Amino acid sequence: MISEYQGLKLDKFQIEAIEAINNGNSVILSAPTGTGKTLVADYLVEKSILEDKRVIYTAPIKALSNQKFKDFSKQFGSDRVGIMTGDVVINPNALLLLMTTEIFRNQVITNDEELKHVSFVIFDEIHWLNDEERGTVWEESIILAPLHIKVLGLSATIANAEELARWIEVIRNDNVVLIEEHKRIVPLEYYYYSKETGYIGYDALLDFYYEKLKTGDRSSSEPLFKPTSHIDLVKSIEKQFLPALYFVFSRKQCADKAHELATLKNYLNPEQSIKVKNAFLEQFGDEDSWSPSTRRLFRACRKGIAYHHAGLLPLQKSLVEDLFLSKTVSVLYCTETFSVGINYPVKAVCFDSLNKYDGRSFRPLANHEFFQMSGRAGRRGIDDRGYSFAIVDLNYFDKEPPIKFDINKLEPLTSQFKLSYNTVLNLLATLSQEQIEIYFRKSFAAHSYVVVAEKAEAEIRTLSEQATKSQEFLCEHVGSYKCPINYYPKHKELERLRKAYNKLEPRRKNKIYGRQMHRKIRKWEKVLKVAPKKCSKKQNEHCQIHSTEWYKLQDKINGFKNQLSSLPDYNTFNNEFLRKKFQLEQMGYIEDGVINPRGEFARHVYVQEILVTELVYSDIINQLDDDQLAALISCIDYENKRNDYYHKADLIDFKPVKVILNYVQSICGAEAVRFDHRVAVITYFWSKGSPLSDIQQLCNLDEGDIIAVFRRAIDLLRQMREATTDPLLRERFSITMKKLDRDEASILEL
Structure with missing residues (x-):
């Protein structure tokens, strides 16, 4: 062994x-x-x-x-x-x-x-x-x-x-x-931090908050609790708990906070600063040739402070990672992706907030997200303990109290299975109908449905048995209006409704709300037409006790039944498959059960496959030069952020493209199309040979985001090149890729 x-x-x-x-x-x-x-x-x-x-x-x-x-x-x-x-x-x-x-x-x-x-x-x-x-x-x-x-x-x-x-x-x-394995090799300690409390546990934080509410001056216009900044937290831990990762759920704040700290602190000696500068010179060449963003990054790194997010250039991110591993970075401000897989252990992890924007709204961190990020703290063989610190704003405590995370309440994995048109085409191309049905039964969603269904059905059986036993103490009319317990409260409600209706002026009775009241009265008069069974006071009390229990059991049973009905099962995916298959037949991708060339092309494209295929099979591409083609491809599957800005330029006639967009949406729905024409301008001029500094004048995107646009376009062009059987198109796609593949956007072995 x-x-x-x-x-x-x-x-x-x-x-x-x-x-x-x-x-x-x-x-x-x-x-x-x-x-x-x-x-x-x-x-x-x-x-x-x-x-x-x-x-x-x-x-x-x-x-x-x-x-x-x-x-x-x-x-x-x-x-x-x-x-x-x-x-x-x-x-x-x-x-x-x-x-x-x-x-x-x-x-x-x-x-x-x-x-x-x-x-x-x-x-x-x-x-x-x-x-x-x-x-x-x-x-x-x-x-x-x-x-x-x-x-x-x-x-x-x-x-x-x-x-x-x-x-x-x-x-x-x-x-x-x-x-x-549930036990950490290096134990973790979790703390909340505010300027007034220092770093303390959850219960101590609650005690401090409620004590301050009692004794503090709440009549003042000033906030009851002093505001807390990242500087306060870093200063409080710098003597004992560095190096640290500082998670910020905003790219801009990542860089801004790093530079703010760098104006106040320097964690490197002169010799270490020289090593950092030499690393920058080796990576980016002579200092005179550095871009503004590289200079800005250097100003923080030379003091042992850095930042890391998707908006940086790949070479900048790589250098920050190398500096971090060489222990010349003491505080690294980073976004959540830095916690994924890459092994960069630290003594402490800090959170600027316990809420994040998930693309739709701000929400609290999930248990698994918090522990994934906190888990970077504690270096094996170096630290006896790892530490997690989260800033809290006590002024918002009543509206949004800090979360108490619990490692024993991690969210279970759930299936996110979705069927794309690409998947449908590939299943049809490689599997028989019987195998396709088996494929859907193999999904984690279908498996989870069986697991949950078995548990839910077992619960329903147990609860139903309990309800049956409970019903033995009740008369046959329990749950109906023949039971006086149900009849008389509803009858009183009906009387109140009648009185309210009768007080209405004639003209108001003809208004919408008057007619609605009248319909409601008629409905309940029919339901309550038959008088209830006559029961003694003792019988009513007996029924009241046991019917309450019976109703609770029925509610639980209905809850489990609703849970079952809301879960996706095999039929959910099979129906979705048939729907998408029909749409593909409508568009001519499948004819008589056979995938035609259009469908063959689409099954080798993994991004917006229907839109890409329709563009390739239209005459649009033939009307564009290589730079315009690159620009068009970069618009596909691009989703801009709310405040993104691009220079306006009429470089491509998008009218025929819009016809195709509308056609695809009319058959496949809006979710089948993600396209933003505004980004075309930066790709066009990059393909033309403009330097990155000029491209930056055309938009307000971070350099890393600009390069990501070009690299995504190259990747999609590669897919298109592999998908087509037309040698001329294949050559055209290769040429277009090579025009994008240069300098900062360079990709190896196209």
Whole structure:
């Protein structure tokens, strides 16, 4: 039995997981963030490479794929390691292939021949199956991956890990070993912080708040509690609890807070500052050539303070990550994505707020989100404890009290399964009708329905038995208006309604509310026409006691029945499949059950597949030059933020495009189209060769967001190139990609 790996003594859960892998099993490993789950994945990777077996390592975000690619390339050599993301394709036939989960899903749904040689797939952060936007990708990947491929799923602590493991076991006809570890290697302590209290526990915070309410001067126009800033929190922990991650749920505030702290603090000595400058010079060249955003980032980093968010350029993010690992960053302001997978442990984690904007509204952090981020605190082998600090504003306590998070009340994983047109086409292309029906029965939603249904039906049976026993003490009229307990209160209500109606003036009786009152009176007069059974006072009291219990049981029974009716089951997905199939037939993608060339093209496009296909099969593309084509493609699936600004320029005639947009929406619905023409201007001039500094004058987007627009366009053009069988179109798409693939937007191995 293995007890050590990479010079580290293994914990019990790691030993059990490795033993299960060695015995040829699939494994689901659920453990708190920072406990060493990835060590098991590292072992599997090394074992596979030594045995000359192919293994795929999937991750939810490109940053995690990129980091693992760098790490494994150093360990095993670049010839044995490859990567495939929307941005990068390097050595795709390597023994170890890193990829985003979307890329793996695209391979399994098209039945890629290369998968025949894969022995294991690792799903890092498999709990992303719960993600509302992208969870379907994990579900489809697990369902459709060839059955000879074993699964290693790494997950943060989840409430229903057993259900997840049993689902995978059933649908893949495989032995799945579940390993759960609930204890952290480095214990975590959780505190709330305000300027007046310092960092204290939840109960102490409540005591302070209510005591201040009693003794404080509430007549003053000044807030009762002093406002608290990030500076206050950092100052209070800097002597004992650095390095720290400081989570801010706003990109702009990330940078602003870092610079605000940098005007007051410097955590580096002169020698360390020189090292930081040298790192910037190596990454970005001579200082005179640095962009304004790079200069701004440097001004914070040279003081041991940094920020990290999606609006930074890829090279800027990479440099911040390297500086953090080299221990020259003491406080890193970051957004939530920094907590995903990437191993950057710290002594403390801070929260600027316990609410976040989820794309629709502000809401409190969920339990699993809080513990995922807090889990970065506590460095194994360095710290005895990790610490989590959350700022609270006591002035809003009565409206929005701080959340008391509970590791024992984590939200269960729930299926986010959704059917795309791409999935429908690929299912029709690769599976029989019988297999498609089985596919829907294999969804985690269908599995969960069975699990929940069994529990709900058992509860209904138990409650129904209790209700039947309770009813033995009641007469046959319980629950009806023949029972005096129900009849007389309703009769009094009817009398009040009659009096109110009779007081109305004649003209008011003809108004809408008058007619409604009259209809209500007539209805209840019919219901209460028959007098109730005559019962003694003692009988009524007896019935009152037992009927209350009976009604409670009936309410619970109805609650479980409603729960069952609201759950998606096999029929939900099958009906959705048939609806989308009919729409595809309407548009000519399927004829007499056979997928035609239009449908074949669409099944190899994974972003807005219907819109893209309609544009390609129209004459629009032929009317555009390469720069206009790049601009048009960048508009697809682009969703701007509320305050985004773009320079207006008539570079493309969007009228024929709008005709196609309206056509697709008329058949498929509004959700099938996401398109914003305003972003075209920046892509057009980038394709023309304009420098990034000029592009920035055309919009108010962060540099990282600008580059992301170009990279998404390149990725979609690549999909279109692979989907088409027309050699001229394929060449055209390649040329357009190359015009975008330069300088800051450069992507390797197109």
